[in-house]
Amino acid sequence: MSDAYVAQEMIAARPRPNEVRKADWTFARLLGSLSILCWIAAGIGLVVFLITSYDQSQIDKYAPRYFDGFLTTMKLVALSVSIGAVLSLPIAFGRMSSNKIVRNLSFGYIYFFRGTPLLAQLFLFYYGFGSFRHFWQDLNLWWFFRDAWSIALLSFSLNTAAYQAEILRGAIMNVPKGQHEGAASLGLPPMVTFFKIILPQALIVALRPYGNEIILMIKGSAVVSIVTIFDLMGHTRRAFSQTLDYQTYLYAAIFYLLVVEIMRRLWDLLEHRLTRHLRR
Amino acid sequence: MHFMKKLALTAATVLMVSGAAQAADKLRIGTEGAYPPFNTLTKDGTLVGFDIDIANALCAEMKVECEFVVQDWDGMIPALMANKFDAVIASMSITEERLKKIDFSEKYYNTPPALAVPKDSDMKDASAASLKGKLVGAQSSTTHSEYAEKKLEGIELKLYPTPDEFKLDIEAGRLDAVIEDVTVLGEWLKSDKGSCCKMLTLLTPDPVINGQGAGVAVRKGETELANKFSAAIKALRANGKYKEINDKYFDFDVYGGE
Numbered sequence: 220m221s222d223a224y225v226a227q228e229m230i231a232a233r234p235r236p237n238e239v240r241k242a243d244w245t246f247a248r249l250l251g252s253l254s255i256l257c258w259i260a261a262g263i264g265l266v267v268f269l270i271t272s273y274d275q276s277q278i279d280k281y282a283p284r285y286f287d288g289f290l291t292t293m294k295l296v297a298l299s300v301s302i303g304a305v306l307s308l309p310i311a312f313g314r315m316s317s318n319k320i321v322r323n324l325s326f327g328y329i330y331f332f333r334g335t336p337l338l339a340q341l342f343l344f345y346y347g348f349g350s351f352r353h354f355w356q357d358l359n360l361w362w363f364f365r366d367a368w369s370i371a372l373l374s375f376s377l378n379t380a381a382y383q384a385e386i387l388r389g390a391i392m393n394v395p396k397g398q399h400e401g402a403a404s405l406g407l408p409p410m411v412t413f414f415k416i417i418l419p420q421a422l423i424v425a426l427r428p429y430g431n432e433i434i435l436m437i438k439g440s441a442v443v444s445i446v447t448i449f450d451l452m453g454h455t456r457r458a459f460s461q462t463l464d465y466q467t468y469l470y471a472a473i474f475y476l477l478v479v480e481i482m483r484r485l486w487d488l489l490e491h492r493l494t495r496h497l498r499r
Numbered sequence: 500m501h502f503m504k505k506l507a508l509t510a511a512t513v514l515m516v517s518g519a520a521q522a523a524d525k526l527r528i529g530t531e532g533a534y535p536p537f538n539t540l541t542k543d544g545t546l547v548g549f550d551i552d553i554a555n556a557l558c559a560e561m562k563v564e565c566e567f568v569v570q571d572w573d574g575m576i577p578a579l580m581a582n583k584f585d586a587v588i589a590s591m592s593i594t595e596e597r598l599k600k601i602d603f604s605e606k607y608y609n610t611p612p613a614l615a616v617p618k619d620s621d622m623k624d625a626s627a628a629s630l631k632g633k634l635v636g637a638q639s640s641t642t643h644s645e646y647a648e649k650k651l652e653g654i655e656l657k658l659y660p661t662p663d664e665f666k667l668d669i670e671a672g673r674l675d676a677v678i679e680d681v682t683v684l685g686e687w688l689k690s691d692k693g694s695c696c697k698m699l700t701l702l703t704p705d706p707v708i709n710g711q712g713a714g715v716a717v718r719k720g721e722t723e724l725a726n727k728f729s730a731a732i733k734a735l736r737a738n739g740k741y742k743e744i745n746d747k748y749f750d751f752d753v754y755g756g757e
Binding site: 346350361367459460461 | 573576636657671
């Protein structure tokens, strides 16, 4: 037994580096501080404005509507993002398939839904499908296509599925080939390889884009009020047309900001948890 | 397509407005362009309708040059208040609620609201019993939507940005009834598209909700302009010009009681 691998002598500890001196008031630092001050002033101004123009009767009248609209928005986004996530899996695989027809079909789907506005898709689905009433009635599907809510859910799910498929595809392709090879060398079946080895690693990469997609959906869902579903934005527009008070939009902005802030913090937590094996 | 035309026209009007911003003697009139037979855009993007003819006649009477600005209904009053145009001639009813924010001339017409239903509807009248649980469509921010909300009990109200959309939805069988001005519904029912449906009943106007009829809206405090419009309306009634325009669109006098 040789102990050649054990260090014979220790390297002496180096002295601690000099403390980094805080920079002087450079131009950039001044500019940064000033702009932060502007933001703080704007924030204080906003709060003061909201307090001084507080009107209990208006709050009583519109607050329940805002909450109602807020819940509608949340329900719509939660459901369509979940359905879209399920749909995105086969689409992402189709996109990576070696079969040319499947690949082109998935590509066409993604191309259409990412390339056209959500508003146009919603309009097309709602008023377009609505004009084929007898066809749907023959198929016994009219109950579905008659309802504004189900059509909105359908078009939102299909739209977000296209985006999520691209997120997923990018993330899966980002997992090193060695992971596949390692799994194959252990004789693991493809399903186990995918769900236990590839997907968990892909999700780390996909996490932030998923967060972005949900935030975009929360804001994008505001178009739903054109098909008579009154979400947060729909109630806001209605409140504005009745009161002609710009505060109505301010409150809506606060609601949206709040959700996005909660999402942001939640995503930080999720990332912290998912990457705990990477931290040193 | 309708929307695209509106967009193009709005853009064109905006260009015209900004070009003519210096010419202060030009009166800018806001209108919707989606409310036949009162104001609507033709296929080539020109504004036509009762409101438009009346507006042109009023301007001629007042001896001012006018130009139209197309504006979505929801934003009509805010746009007037923000000085995007000087007056609104778009079948806007004179109501207490609106008078808090803007001023009006005297009315230039007054017609009651009505309900239209699909031809195979089982609704007999506008009673609470036959309205119970029905899906009723209306244009948002209108007196009609407010009427439906407050006076039609037991319905489920669906709000649309313009009448175009609720017409599409009742044609598709998604709605049990729609509430709108009787002349607007009449015009639609006469067309091919309106063949799905029939007039159910006239509704008794509520003075608080429906107001005193449609007037020319101006910014708060511009009493002089409002008075000029009122005088011009009176003059058109007297010199027969009103009747001429009225008869072009309707087979009865839409002015209502004096």
